[in-house]
Amino acid sequence: MHCKSAELAVQAGLVHNYGSGTFGFSHLGQKVLDNIESVIRKEMDKIGQEVKMNILQTSEMWKKSGRWKNFEGEEFFNLTNRDDKDLTIAATHEEASVELTRKYIRSYRDLDLTIYQIGRKFRDDHARNGLLRAKEFVMKDAYSFHKHEKGLQRKYQEFLDTYRNIFDKLGLEYSVVAADNSSMGGSQSHEFIAEAEIGSDTYLKCENCEFGTKNLKHETCNQCSSELRKVNGIEIGHCFKLGTRYTNSMDLTFDTKNGDEEQVTMASYGIGVSRVISAIIEQNHDEKGITWNERVSAFEFSVIAARHEDEAQEKAEQVYRELEDKGAEVLLYDGQQSVGEQFRDSDLLGVNRKIVIGNKFLEEGLIDVEDRSGDEREFKAEKLVEEAT
Amino acid sequence: MHCKSAELAVQAGLVHNYGSGTFGFSHLGQKVLDNIESVIRKEMDKIGQEVKMNILQTSEMWKKSGRWKNFEGEEFFNLTNRDDKDLTIAATHEEASVELTRKYIRSYRDLDLTIYQIGRKFRDDHARNGLLRAKEFVMKDAYSFHKHEKGLQRKYQEFLDTYRNIFDKLGLEYSVVAADNSSMGGSQSHEFIAEAEIGSDTYLKCENCEFGTKNLKHETCNQCSSELRKVNGIEIGHCFKLGTRYTNSMDLTFDTKNGDEEQVTMASYGIGVSRVISAIIEQNHDEKGITWNERVSAFEFSVIAARHEDEAQEKAEQVYRELEDKGAEVLLYDGQQSVGEQFRDSDLLGVNRKIVIGNKFLEEGLIDVEDRSGDEREFKAEKLVEEAT
Numbered sequence: 001m002h003c004k005s006a007e008l009a010v011q012a013g014l015v016h017n018y019g020s021g022t023f024g025f026s027h028l029g030q031k032v033l034d035n036i037e038s039v040i041r042k043e044m045d046k047i048g049q050e051v052k053m054n055i056l057q058t059s060e061m062w063k064k065s066g067r068w069k070n071f072e073g074e075e076f077f078n079l080t081n082r083d084d085k086d087l088t089i090a091a092t093h094e095e096a097s098v099e100l101t102r103k104y105i106r107s108y109r110d111l112d113l114t115i116y117q118i119g120r121k122f123r124d125d126h127a128r129n130g131l132l133r134a135k136e137f138v139m140k141d142a143y144s145f146h147k148h149e150k151g152l153q154r155k156y157q158e159f160l161d162t163y164r165n166i167f168d169k170l171g172l173e174y175s176v177v178a179a180d181n182s183s184m185g186g187s188q189s190h191e192f193i194a195e196a197e198i199g200s201d202t203y204l205k206c207e208n209c210e211f212g213t214k215n216l217k218h219e220t221c222n223q224c225s226s227e228l229r230k231v232n233g234i235e236i237g238h239c240f241k242l243g244t245r246y247t248n249s250m251d252l253t254f255d256t257k258n259g260d261e262e263q264v265t266m267a268s269y270g271i272g273v274s275r276v277i278s279a280i281i282e283q284n285h286d287e288k289g290i291t292w293n294e295r296v297s298a299f300e301f302s303v304i305a306a307r308h309e310d311e312a313q314e315k316a317e318q319v320y321r322e323l324e325d326k327g328a329e330v331l332l333y334d335g336q337q338s339v340g341e342q343f344r345d346s347d348l349l350g351v352n353r354k355i356v357i358g359n360k361f362l363e364e365g366l367i368d369v370e371d372r373s374g375d376e377r378e379f380k381a382e383k384l385v386e387e388a389t
Numbered sequence: 390m391h392c393k394s395a396e397l398a399v400q401a402g403l404v405h406n407y408g409s410g411t412f413g414f415s416h417l418g419q420k421v422l423d424n425i426e427s428v429i430r431k432e433m434d435k436i437g438q439e440v441k442m443n444i445l446q447t448s449e450m451w452k453k454s455g456r457w458k459n460f461e462g463e464e465f466f467n468l469t470n471r472d473d474k475d476l477t478i479a480a481t482h483e484e485a486s487v488e489l490t491r492k493y494i495r496s497y498r499d500l501d502l503t504i505y506q507i508g509r510k511f512r513d514d515h516a517r518n519g520l521l522r523a524k525e526f527v528m529k530d531a532y533s534f535h536k537h538e539k540g541l542q543r544k545y546q547e548f549l550d551t552y553r554n555i556f557d558k559l560g561l562e563y564s565v566v567a568a569d570n571s572s573m574g575g576s577q578s579h580e581f582i583a584e585a586e587i588g589s590d591t592y593l594k595c596e597n598c599e600f601g602t603k604n605l606k607h608e609t610c611n612q613c614s615s616e617l618r619k620v621n622g623i624e625i626g627h628c629f630k631l632g633t634r635y636t637n638s639m640d641l642t643f644d645t646k647n648g649d650e651e652q653v654t655m656a657s658y659g660i661g662v663s664r665v666i667s668a669i670i671e672q673n674h675d676e677k678g679i680t681w682n683e684r685v686s687a688f689e690f691s692v693i694a695a696r697h698e699d700e701a702q703e704k705a706e707q708v709y710r711e712l713e714d715k716g717a718e719v720l721l722y723d724g725q726q727s728v729g730e731q732f733r734d735s736d737l738l739g740v741n742r743k744i745v746i747g748n749k750f751l752e753e754g755l756i757d758v759e760d761r762s763g764d765e766r767e768f769k770a771e772k773l774v775e776e777a778t
Contacts (some may be wrong), residue, residue, distance in 0.1 A: 013492075013493075016488065016489050016492070018443050018446065018447065018450075018485065018488060019447050019449065020447050020474060020476075022443040022445050022446065022447065023443060024440065024441060024442040024443050024485060024488075024489045025440055025441040025442075026440055026489065026493070027438035027439060027440055027504065029440075029441070030438075030439050030440050030441050033441065034439075049416035049419075050416060050419050050423075051413065051414055051415055051416050051418075051419050052413060052414040052418070052419050052422065053413040053414075054407050054411040054412060054413050054525055055444070055478075055509055055511075055525060056411050056466070056478070056511055056524055056525040057407065057411065058407065058408055058409050058411065060408065061407075074471075075471075077445070077468055077470060077476070078468065079466055079467065079468035081466060081513045081524075082463075082464075082513055083513075085409060087409075087466070089444075089445070089478060096407070096413065099405065099407060099413075100405050100413045100415065103402075103405070104402075104415070109725060115416065119509075120444055120508075120509070122444075122445055124470045124471055124472075135445055135470075136443055136444060136445040336498060
């Protein structure tokens with residue numbers, strides 16, 4: 001099947017494909033990534049503390065958790081350095097998070113503790129569909145540590161709500177699917193899946209609520225008795241209740257109020273940040289290009305001088321400067337492309353609004369502002385910046 | 390020799406040493422890193438565009454540039470994946486920057502072009518002195534592309550000035566040393582070196598200006614005729630004129646105004662972001678701990694309730710909330726530690742100002758604010774937040 005998001009991401013110049021499932025982000029792509037990360041960070045800062053863990057990891061902690069042996073021939077990148085040390089490039093950070101928090105967790109007073117990071121992850125996956133399945137990708141991962149099941153339960157619910165907020169703000173349509181989490185070794189997990197034909201997850205989606213299931217024998221939705229529809233989707237988030245799977249093997253304990261020593265209880269949570277870009281594009285495009293949610297778009301405005309007269313060109317530059325001074329992200333075309341090309345480019349990139357300085361400006365001092373959806377509004381030139389922002 | 394910055398970074402809880410020269414940043418460390426990155430980003434955005442290049446890189450582009458053969462047994466991390474593909478974890482991004490910009494550079498109109506990123510780099514160095522010499526580190530790297538030597542010259546000067554601004558804002562003392570750049574293969578380079586006993590670079594430093602030299606035969610400084618002193622220092626930044634070293638071998642050309650095809654001229658520029666943390670601590674500490682520059686410190690204020698009376702405790706919480714509401718970064722002690730420990734901890738972390746709610750508050754409604762340097766000022770309780778921020 002044809003992957004529209006991979007095609008549009010390259011056409012719009014968001015990403016450069018370095019080959020073999022590794023990508024770079026142009027300045028435009030970096031802006032989009034930044035916008036998405038800002039939405040995530042704002043919500044995550046309410047429930048956790050940002051940290052930065054190591055990408056290059058020695059084998060010791062993976063041997064403690066018992067996962068090093070899974071590495072042979074699997075989707076982990078291993079290497080041996082010039083001192084013959086076994087290393088891996090992080091595919092996930094459960095082990096690293098246990099080691100990082102160990103010195104901050106002594107007693108029940110130090111719990112709950114929640115950390116998160118936004119950074120690169122690596123998996124030796126077979127590259128497919130652009131950012132959807134890449135060997136290197138951007139991920140927000142989080143780890144929470146608790147005194148008991150009740151605390152974990154509460155934080156886990158908080159995460160589910162936070163993820164809903166994040167994906168709502170990013171303008172994604174998604175289902176929440178209770179899932180099998182054997183790969184992480186815990187008791188329960190929830191996947192957030194964004195419907196998309198190209199997606200590799202097949203599930204039943206409720207038409208009326210967020211419920212989804214991968215158990216294809218279901219017939220109706222328990223929550224709202226609505227019908228289910230079999231669709232494909234993209235996994236954009238995943239929450240795992242890990243219990244003591246890692247804290248047992250890696251011996252992470254805390255002192256209780258009574259002076260006993262107990263195992264810390266744990267959960268982990270991920271959002272595939274670069275994959276979210278693909279999911280947004282899959283769900284938000286038309287024949288002209290990408291139709292970003294306003295929060296995600298790299299540019300709020302493009303300024304197009306549709307006439308060659310100096311007066312129009314100068315006005316375009318003036319509008320550009322005034323908008324920039326107001327802190328807006330603005331794309332000003334430099335006149336190398338034809339007016340038609342400028343329109344097409346602005347729509348391809350998914351700029352929220354085009355400001356067009358053309359005939360009406362020269363004749364009547366009026367400037368057109370056209371939404372990405374096609375809706376138009378006219379402003380008096382001298383009031384444009386004030387009223388359009 | 391004893392590395393004070395490595396000791397203080399761990400004591401203050403900024404970093405966790407995962408072993409073998411790999412580190413993680415706690416929430417506190419992440420805040421410091423964030424502050425440093427913000428200073429860098431603000432200056433860099435004036436002269437370049439932020440991008441994000443791939444960490445996991447295939448061998449192809451390194452073979453094109455001719456540097457793949459340098460990798461054997463050297464400080465590059467190489468690996469072969471399960472499909473028998475040769476990969477490396479990026480030590481530097483000259484090659485990747487040429488590939489990323491290739492499609493944006495067609496004609497003379499597209500130049501100059503300057504890109505930068507802030508991210509992780511990897512070198513199989515022998516780990517030493519904490520963040521000073523690590524296998525994984527944070528770096529700001531930039532690459533500029535030009536039509537001719539004159540354009541490169543101009544941008545290169547702009548970078549030298551930008552680096553001065555950045556290091557000045559970070560409160561670092563440094564020299565600018567014209568250096569040999571055989572490793573990158575260009576014609577000229579400048580190193581920014583921060584004086585520190587622990588540093589591995591030995592150079593002659595002018596006492597009266599920024600001049601430094603690694604040519605130990607120099608006797609006086611050309612610029613100001615002052616005497617030179619032989620010192621050690623930490624390399625915090627490096628600018629390289631690369632010329633056509635990479636654009637030749639990787640065939641990056643542009644169309645001139647006359648329709649000819651010419652080689653793009655190039656330079657690269659780096660700042661060792663995590664190493665800057667070490668350099669700042671080496672230059673800014675006393676017997677109590679770290680004395681951050683105000684821009685870098687994780688916390689502007691700590692709030693210490695020096696009396697156990699409810700009135701003092703409640704006031705502390707109120708001051709904390711009001712400062713937070715004003716957008717300040719504030720550390721509130723929860724009373725688990727003794728007052729003496731709170732003072733010592735605040736000074737160890739390098740919090741800019743301690744707000745002490747003690748006897749004077751209970752008796753006269755006065756609150757002490759003590760700078761990290763020891764200077765004290767008294768405020769009326771009700772005016773504290775307004776006047777101290």
